[in-house]
Amino acid sequence: MPLPVALSLVDVTVRYGARTAIERVSLDVRRGEIVGLLGPNGSGKSTTLAVAAGVLDPVCGTVTAEGCSRATNPAAFAQYIGLVPQEPAVYDELTAVANLTFFGQLYGLVGHDLRRRVTRALARVKLTDRAQSRVSTFSGGMKQRLNLAAALLHDPPVLLLDEPTASLDPASRDALFADLTRFRDDGHAILLTTHHMDEAEAGCDRIAVLEGGRLVANGPPAELLHTRRTDRAVLYGHLRTRPPKYLERAIRQRLSASAELEITGRRLRLSANTSEQLGETLATLLAEGIELESFRTPAGALERALRSDECGTGERA
Numbered sequence: 001m002p003l004p005v006a007l008s009l010v011d012v013t014v015r016y017g018a019r020t021a022i023e024r025v026s027l028d029v030r031r032g033e034i035v036g037l038l039g040p041n042g043s044g045k046s047t048t049l050a051v052a053a054g055v056l057d058p059v060c061g062t063v064t065a066e067g068c069s070r071a072t073n074p075a076a077f078a079q080y081i082g083l084v085p086q087e088p089a090v091y092d093e094l095t096a097v098a099n100l101t102f103f104g105q106l107y108g109l110v111g112h113d114l115r116r117r118v119t120r121a122l123a124r125v126k127l128t129d130r131a132q133s134r135v136s137t138f139s140g141g142m143k144q145r146l147n148l149a150a151a152l153l154h155d156p157p158v159l160l161l162d163e164p165t166a167s168l169d170p171a172s173r174d175a176l177f178a179d180l181t182r183f184r185d186d187g188h189a190i191l192l193t194t195h196h197m198d199e200a201e202a203g204c205d206r207i208a209v210l211e212g213g214r215l216v217a218n219g220p221p222a223e224l225l226h227t228r229r230t231d232r233a234v235l236y237g238h239l240r241t242r243p244p245k246y247l248e249r250a251i252r253q254r255l256s257a258s259a260e261l262e263i264t265g266r267r268l269r270l271s272a273n274t275s276e277q278l279g280e281t282l283a284t285l286l287a288e289g290i291e292l293e294s295f296r297t298p299a300g301a302l303e304r305a306l307r308s309d310e311c312g313t314g315e316r317a
């Protein structure tokens with residue numbers, strides 16, 4: 001029997017002024033489930049996460065957590081949600097314990113209860129032995145895990161993570177997914193955004209795909225594989241430094257129509273219709289001075305299946 005729905009978005013539309021960022025998005029996340037929200041730059045992933053977290057108000061539609069409406073009872077709703085922002089919000093000059101104590105106080109926790117929760121949250125992300133270390137001595141992966149611990153302090157059933165792997169190396173990414181899998185098995189409902197289909201295919205129970213602010217697919221990876229087929233050439237890279245926005249825009253303008261470039265933090269995803277076009281696209285990037293620390297081509301079948309020019313015309317959510 002499926003576990004209960006912990007987070008529910010029904011017909012949610014969000015606008016920034018005149019611009020519609022997401023339109024009539026409906027999405028449930030159950031306890032014991034990791035859902036990956038995928039889509040190209042600007043498709044509405046962060047907006048969906050922000051409205052699910054109660055950080056943004058929808059112009060229409062409803063958002064509920066554990067049956068509690070964000071619109072009618074925002075304080076109770078907030079108790080059910082743990083949000084992990086993309087950039088670690090932790091303070092370098094403080095120890096891990098001091099950081100979590102600070103965030104716990106912001107949630108209104110005090111005394112013995114606060115100390116107990118801090119200890120438990122550190123244990124849950126496997127940072128107990130670094131409790132008294134300054135965060136400035138932590139790796140990127142450890143900072144991300146501490147960020148996660150901060151979101152777990154009030155023990156929310158729903159965890160929302162915005163591009164949690166954007167700045168992580170492969171080993172830290174695997175460690176993070178191992179943490180998330182344990183939390184899922186403990187009964188949390190997890191919604192995360194990612195650009196990386198092979199990561200979603202390996203680590204998520206269900207994948208929801210956004211395009212142009214609309215949900216165009218929603219299902220288990222194997223099911224999406226069945227309904228969507230394509231053979232685009234794809235490459236993932238790790239950038240030495242993130243290029244400035246103006247350079248990113250200039251490069252996009254120089255790419256061929258079939259090529260897609262997505263940059264999140266220091267991670268890059270390139271795709272094109274053929275491997276020759278992918279090679280040309282990569283050459284354009286390198287000629288513009290973009291430096292890659294490493295790159296790889298994904299083995300994931302879902303990557304090939306989902307990235308179709310007809311994406312959005314297959315089975316709808």
Ligand SMILES: Nc1ncnc2c1ncn2[C@@H]1O[C@H](COP(=O)(O)OP(=O)(O)OP(=O)(O)O)[C@@H](O)[C@H]1O
Pocket residue numbers: 016019020021022039040041042043044045046047048264
């Ligand atoms: N503060 C804002 N003001 C105006 N428009 C915005 C704002 N934030 C986002 N948008 C627009 O809303 C749309 C969805 O943006 P959003 O950041 O949710 O997409 P995304 O899929 O998370 O993109 P990325 O992968 O680049 O982070 C885009 O067209 C974006 O330009």
